[in-house]
Amino acid sequence: xxxxxxxxxxxxxxxxxxxxxxxxxxxxxxxxxxxxxxxxxxxxxxxxxxxxxxxxxxxxxxxxxxxxxxxxxxxxxxxxxxxxxxxxxxxxxxxxxxxxxxxxxxxxxxxxxxxxxxxxxxxxxxxxxxxxxxxxxxxxxxxxxxxxxxxxxxxxxxxxxxxxxxxxxxxxxxxxxxxxxxxxxxxxxxxxxxxxxxxxxxxxxxxxxxxxxxxxxxxxxxxxxxxxxxxxxxxxxxxxxxxxxxxxxxxxxxxxxxxxxxxxxxxxxxxxxxxxxxxxxxxxxxxxxxxxxxxxxxxxxxxxxxxxxxxxxxxxxxxxxxxxxxxxxxxxxxxxxxxxxxxxxxxxxxxxxxxxxxxxxxxxxxxxxxxxxxxxxxxxxxxxxxxxxxxxxxxxxxxxxxxxxxxxxxxxxxxxx
Amino acid sequence: xxxxxxxxxxxxxxxxxxxxxxxxxxxxxxxxxxxxxxxxxxxxxxxxxxxxxxxxxxxxxxxxxxxxxxxxxxxxxxxxxxxxxxxxxxxxxxxxxxxxxxxxxxxxxxxxxxxxxxxxxxxxxxxxxxxxxxxxxxxxxxxxxxxxxxxxxxxxxxxxxxxxxxxxxxxxxxxxxxxxxxxxxxxxxxxxxxxxxxxxxxxxxxxxxxxxxxxxxxxxxxxxxxxxxxxxxxx
Amino acid sequence: xxxxxxxxxxxxxxxxxxxxxxxxxxxxxxxxxxxxxxxxxxxxxxxxxxxxxxxxxxxxxxxxxxxxxxxxxxxxxxxxxxxxxxxxxxxxxxxxxxxxxxxxxxxx
Numbered sequence: 225x226x227x228x229x230x231x232x233x234x235x236x237x238x239x240x241x242x243x244x245x246x247x248x249x250x251x252x253x254x255x256x257x258x259x260x261x262x263x264x265x266x267x268x269x270x271x272x273x274x275x276x277x278x279x280x281x282x283x284x285x286x287x288x289x290x291x292x293x294x295x296x297x298x299x300x301x302x303x304x305x306x307x308x309x310x311x312x313x314x315x316x317x318x319x320x321x322x323x324x325x326x327x328x329x330x331x332x333x334x335x336x337x338x339x340x341x342x343x344x345x346x347x348x349x350x351x352x353x354x355x356x357x358x359x360x361x362x363x364x365x366x367x368x369x370x371x372x373x374x375x376x377x378x379x380x381x382x383x384x385x386x387x388x389x390x391x392x393x394x395x396x397x398x399x400x401x402x403x404x405x406x407x408x409x410x411x412x413x414x415x416x417x418x419x420x421x422x423x424x425x426x427x428x429x430x431x432x433x434x435x436x437x438x439x440x441x442x443x444x445x446x447x448x449x450x451x452x453x454x455x456x457x458x459x460x461x462x463x464x465x466x467x468x469x470x471x472x473x474x475x476x477x478x479x480x481x482x483x484x485x486x487x488x489x490x491x492x493x494x495x496x497x498x499x500x501x502x503x504x505x506x507x508x509x510x511x512x513x514x515x516x517x518x519x520x521x522x523x524x525x526x527x528x529x530x531x532x533x534x535x536x537x538x539x540x541x542x543x544x545x546x547x548x549x550x551x552x553x554x555x556x557x558x559x560x561x562x563x564x565x566x567x568x569x570x571x572x573x574x575x576x577x578x579x580x581x582x583x584x585x586x587x588x589x590x591x592x593x594x595x596x597x598x599x600x601x602x603x604x605x606x607x608x609x610x611x612x613x614x615x616x617x618x619x620x621x622x623x624x625x626x627x628x629x630x631x632x633x634x635x636x637x638x639x640x641x
Numbered sequence: 642x643x644x645x646x647x648x649x650x651x652x653x654x655x656x657x658x659x660x661x662x663x664x665x666x667x668x669x670x671x672x673x674x675x676x677x678x679x680x681x682x683x684x685x686x687x688x689x690x691x692x693x694x695x696x697x698x699x700x701x702x703x704x705x706x707x708x709x710x711x712x713x714x715x716x717x718x719x720x721x722x723x724x725x726x727x728x729x730x731x732x733x734x735x736x737x738x739x740x741x742x743x744x745x746x747x748x749x750x751x752x753x754x755x756x757x758x759x760x761x762x763x764x765x766x767x768x769x770x771x772x773x774x775x776x777x778x779x780x781x782x783x784x785x786x787x788x789x790x791x792x793x794x795x796x797x798x799x800x801x802x803x804x805x806x807x808x809x810x811x812x813x814x815x816x817x818x819x820x821x822x823x824x825x826x827x828x829x830x831x832x833x834x835x836x837x838x839x840x841x842x843x844x845x846x847x848x849x850x851x852x853x854x855x856x857x858x859x860x861x862x863x864x865x866x867x868x869x870x871x872x873x874x875x876x
Numbered sequence: 877x878x879x880x881x882x883x884x885x886x887x888x889x890x891x892x893x894x895x896x897x898x899x900x901x902x903x904x905x906x907x908x909x910x911x912x913x914x915x916x917x918x919x920x921x922x923x924x925x926x927x928x929x930x931x932x933x934x935x936x937x938x939x940x941x942x943x944x945x946x947x948x949x950x951x952x953x954x955x956x957x958x959x960x961x962x963x964x965x966x967x968x969x970x971x972x973x974x975x976x977x978x979x980x981x982x983x984x
Contacts, residue, residue: 252644324670324671326671327670327671327674357693357697358693358793359693359694359697359793362694362697362698362701363697365701365705366697366698366700366701366704366705367700368705369700369701369704369705369706369709370700370704370705372705372709373674373677373704373708373709373712376709376712377674380670380712380716388716395709395713399705399706399709402705643882643883645882645883645884646883646884649884649888653888653891653892656892656896657892657895657896657899660895660896660899660900660919661899663899663903663912663915663916663919664899664900664902664903664906664907664912664915664916664919669909669911669912672912672915673915676915676918676919679896679919679922680922683922683925683926686889686892686926686929686930687926687929689882689884690881690889690929690930690932690933691881691882691933691937692929692932692933692943695925695929695943695946695947698947698950699925699950702950702953702954703918703922703950703953706954706957707918707953707954707957710957710958710961711911711914711915711918711957711961713961714911714961714964714965715911717965717968718911718964718965718968718974725908726907726908726909726912727906727907727908728906728907728908728977730905730906731905731906733905734901734902734905734906735902735906737901737902737905738898738899738901738902738905739898741897741898741901742894742895742897742898745890745894745898746891746894749887749890749894781886781934781935782935783886783934783935784934784935784936784937784938786937786938787937788933788937789937789938792937792943795940796940796943796944796947799940799943799944800940800944800947805940805944806940806944809944809948813948813951813952816951816952816955817951817955820955820958820959823959823962824958824959824962827962827966
């Protein structure tokens with residue numbers, strides 16, 4: 225049992241030992257080789273899950289829309305990703321005549337690199353993590369902004385109106401939705417007391433390794449907003465207007481073909497996978513779980529989050545660009561800010577550690593009691609902001625209806641003899 | 642030659658090369674991309690200085706915000722792409738910058754070229770001190786200790802400590818608030834009536850100016866063309 | 877050697893920072909495009925930050941002065957870019973130019 229649950233850790237230690245002792249490398253060189261190997265393994269994992277995800281997504285969306293999905297290549301269409309890969313490889317690689325060649329060719333590479341870089345800090349099992357940064361959460365947010373640059377490069381480099389429009393839309397969306405994401409991550413960091421992803425998981429685990437209270441119980445509202453902004457950050461439906469096929473052809477990657485297009489595709493799926501893994505770490509307790517080995521728990525939880533993404537994609541229509549920005553700036557950001565301030569106050573008033581209670585005063589409570597307080601607070605904020613939003617929406621609807629009525633009356637009066 | 646030295650050398654060459662490209666190129670979009678490379682190199686330097694927090698903050702603020710703003714500005718002022726990259730004082734500026742660099746290098750580099758102020762007539766009067774002050778002879782005291790594990794927490798506490806940096810921190814917060822308000826003001830959706838009135842005003846002024854230039858005695862009434870020209874911008 | 881950390885003496889950082897500062901200075905003085913001038917300013921601010929953090933690491937890693945100033949420079953640089961670019965774009969809308977030499981009217 226122990227061997228199975230620590231399989232990844234044992235394997236990585238074995239490889240590290242092998243390199244260090246048997247091959248007789250110097251410690252520094254051994255570290256370098258081990259890190260390189262780890263990077264290769266992580267990237268392979270990401271790329272393989274990209275292939276798997278395309279298949280699963282097509283199957284799931286097909287089920288939701290009452291279709292069968294890919295079923296020709298191999299049993300159950302399982303070889304479909306391979307067929308897609310071969311198709312991508314054999315496509316002609318085109319470059320627009322008036323493109324900025326360097327920028328155009330560099331953009332897919334940059335987006336793939338930044339998408340893969342986020343895997344460096346995500347812990348997959350105890351002891352199995354690229355590097356345990358003490359600013360891990362911050363690092364993830366910073367890396368996320370790199371893909372914006374790549375999108376701008378693609379949009380500008382293609383020298384195409386639709387591509388540039390798509391790039392503008394994308395940047396407005398990604399920059400905007402970074403704000404609620406950040407605000408809600410800060411709430412998690414506040415209650416966990418650390419920016420390291422491993423510390424955040426440990427805060428959701430009991431001392432004996434069993435799962436404790438996951439952060440989604442502490443902060444249901446933060447989890448919800450994080451999920452919404454995560455979908456927007458990865459530009460998935462219903463926030464996929466940067467590549468709205470029916471409006472601006474395909475957005476910033478309209479000019480790309482063959483493997484370069486595949487790299488954009490990879491970046492998109494790997495980002496979605498990274499967001500679901502981060503959501504798992506921040507809110508669902510990461511790899512903590514009973515009976516099953518930790519890496520299985522990690523992947524299971526992430527799979528559930530990814531399934532929610534696909535479910536939303538299969539069922540929701542695309543939002544309009546003004547609706548999307550209004551949702552972000554007029555609803556999510558104010559609500560998250562208020563929520564964050566309340567969480568700050570509550571965490572200071574009801575600390576769980578004795579040292580904090582002694583240093584700043586406040587009532588010492590157990591984690592369960594703190595979770596209950598924060599849960600209630602979150603639900604109250606959510607209900608209040610929802611009722612405010614619905615009141616504002618009703619007002620606007622009535623005003624619009626009145627305007628329409630007045631216009632209709634004016635038209636009738638003009639037509640009448 | 643340790644690995645850190647190699648990394649430093651690579652970063653230094655990349656940063657300085659990219660910076661030179663930024664200030665000499667005519668293609669501003671590529672210049673902005675090279676500026677991003679400079680920012681990345683700075684983040685690398687911060688990692689070498691054992692300061693992961695600032696490295697990540699550098700990536701987040703400079704690459705996530707500032708360079709995107711700059712790229713947007715370059716895109717929005719696309720008509721300026723064909724501009725000559727240098728102005729008339731470029732040669733003088735190059736000489737001045739190079740001279741400054743050489744001066745800094747001689748004074749603070751490994752050579753430590755010292756100038757005794759007390760020997761120079763004017764400077765000795767300015768620096769009236771007991772000991773002979775020499776340029777470049779800076780008494781730096783190397784701490785020679787590792788960065789404390791808790792430097793992020795210490796830094797955070799220093800920012801909200803009234804005896805340390807609370808006041809500048811609040812001032813910075815005010816600055817950001819003011820900038821935010823200014824940005825909202827600039828980007829605010831103006832009412833159509835307001836816009837039309839403003840454009841009419843501008844059109845009237847332009848018409849007056851044009852009339853004055855032509856030497857016509859009476860300013861025309863609001864010309865139809867001016868309004869048409871201004872309304873085409875409305876999208 | 878006392879002043880060497882990770883095999884790098886302090887003056888290497890100062891050298892790079894000085895070079896960046898002078899390149900940025902040249903950019904500000906010699907460019908004809910206001911956005912390019914702003915890029916030069918960014919280079920100079922970055923070099924100052926590198927200097928501050930290098931001194932923090934080598935001379936006083938236990939104190940917060942260097943960190944605080946560097947952080948304030950981050951914020952000021954972001955604010956300056958936002959306002960500067962807004963001004964440049966609004967000037968471009970009126971004058972169809974971003975050449976600072978053409979911005980010679982008090983009202984436009």
